[in-house]
Amino acid sequence: MIFDFIEILFTAGFWAATIRIACPLIFATLGELICERSGVLNLGIEGIMSIGAMVGWMAVYQGAGLYSGILAAAFVGAIFGLIHAIFSVYLGASQHVTGIGVTMLASSLGFFSFKLILPYSTTPPKIEPFQPLDIPLLSDIPFFGEALFQHTPFTYLALASVIIIFWLINSTPFGLSIKMAGENPMALEAQGIDVLFVRSVAVILGSALMAVGGAYLTMSAFDAFYFGMVNGRGWIAIALVIFATWKPERALLGALLFAGLDAYQVRAQQLAGAVVPYQFFLMMPFFLSIIAMIIAAKKTRYPKALLIPFRRGERH
Numbered sequence: 001m002i003f004d005f006i007e008i009l010f011t012a013g014f015w016a017a018t019i020r021i022a023c024p025l026i027f028a029t030l031g032e033l034i035c036e037r038s039g040v041l042n043l044g045i046e047g048i049m050s051i052g053a054m055v056g057w058m059a060v061y062q063g064a065g066l067y068s069g070i071l072a073a074a075f076v077g078a079i080f081g082l083i084h085a086i087f088s089v090y091l092g093a094s095q096h097v098t099g100i101g102v103t104m105l106a107s108s109l110g111f112f113s114f115k116l117i118l119p120y121s122t123t124p125p126k127i128e129p130f131q132p133l134d135i136p137l138l139s140d141i142p143f144f145g146e147a148l149f150q151h152t153p154f155t156y157l158a159l160a161s162v163i164i165i166f167w168l169i170n171s172t173p174f175g176l177s178i179k180m181a182g183e184n185p186m187a188l189e190a191q192g193i194d195v196l197f198v199r200s201v202a203v204i205l206g207s208a209l210m211a212v213g214g215a216y217l218t219m220s221a222f223d224a225f226y227f228g229m230v231n232g233r234g235w236i237a238i239a240l241v242i243f244a245t246w247k248p249e250r251a252l253l254g255a256l257l258f259a260g261l262d263a264y265q266v267r268a269q270q271l272a273g274a275v276v277p278y279q280f281f282l283m284m285p286f287f288l289s290i291i292a293m294i295i296a297a298k299k300t301r302y303p304k305a306l307l308i309p310f311r312r313g314e315r316h
């Protein structure tokens with residue numbers, strides 16, 4: 001029996017599922033990472049992912065193309081990012097309270113909008129989601145072909161976003177400004193750069209990525225929208241940022257770790273049958289991820305200006 005549990009780790013289907021499950025977490029974690037690197041905690045992530053899932057799906061359901069659905073989700077995420085930035089960055093309100101407020105507003109507005117547009121739907125309507133692509137030659141490679149090269153374009157976009165955000169944060173002047181806004185905003189202001197603007201753009205960009213992560217659920221992982229489908233992924237992403245020590249490449253690793261545990265528990269449930277309560281397997285990815293994050297976070301150095309409002313000309 002124990003060898004059956006070990007064998008799961010050596011199946012292509014397990015690794016393919018791990019990548020699929022990780023994708024919404026990758027978008028969400030990168031979005032939160034950008035916000036926090038600028039000094040702003042965005043607790044609106046759960047609600048932003050939820051309304052991003054609804055808007056992206058609804059756009060496609062109403063006749064827009066799949067890529068237009070991604071843009072629609074990113075746009076609505078950016079709007080909620082702007083709301084968060086106005087209150088937490090420009091008005092200096094509590095980032096915790098503002099974030100929770102954004103989550104409540106986005107979630108309830110998504111629910112209201114769905115019911116307003118489709119008041120008589122008793123079962124979730126379906127769309128034609130992104131379909132897997134077989135990459136010529138690569139998809140025919142035994143094991144690796146199924147595990148790595150038979151995914152949807154949305155999946156490859158998630159993986160590419162890690163490279164893009166890594167480049168943005170580490171190799172561009174704006175990325176340097178984001179990091180300075182979260183580490184030493186006074187030094188950034190001394191260079192003549194508007195700290196409030198940099199933080200606001202970072203929050204808007206990060207929120208757009210969060211919404212795209214939600215859209216992945218309805219446009220690639222599934223083909224319908226239903227309430228509660230985000231299922232805590234936003235809160236997991238916040239924890240993954242700490243695990244990643246605010247680095248994009250480690251964000252990918254953290255998302256894959258949690259996704260791998262989640263994919264494993266589904267298969268382990270099938271093997272165990274009724275011998276082990278299924279709740280144990282549902283708990284396993286969260287419990288083990290918490291342990292991994294505690295170990296990784298022991299020597300974590302967070303951005304020095306995180307959660308600290310910035311006011312022009314004020315010395316701290």
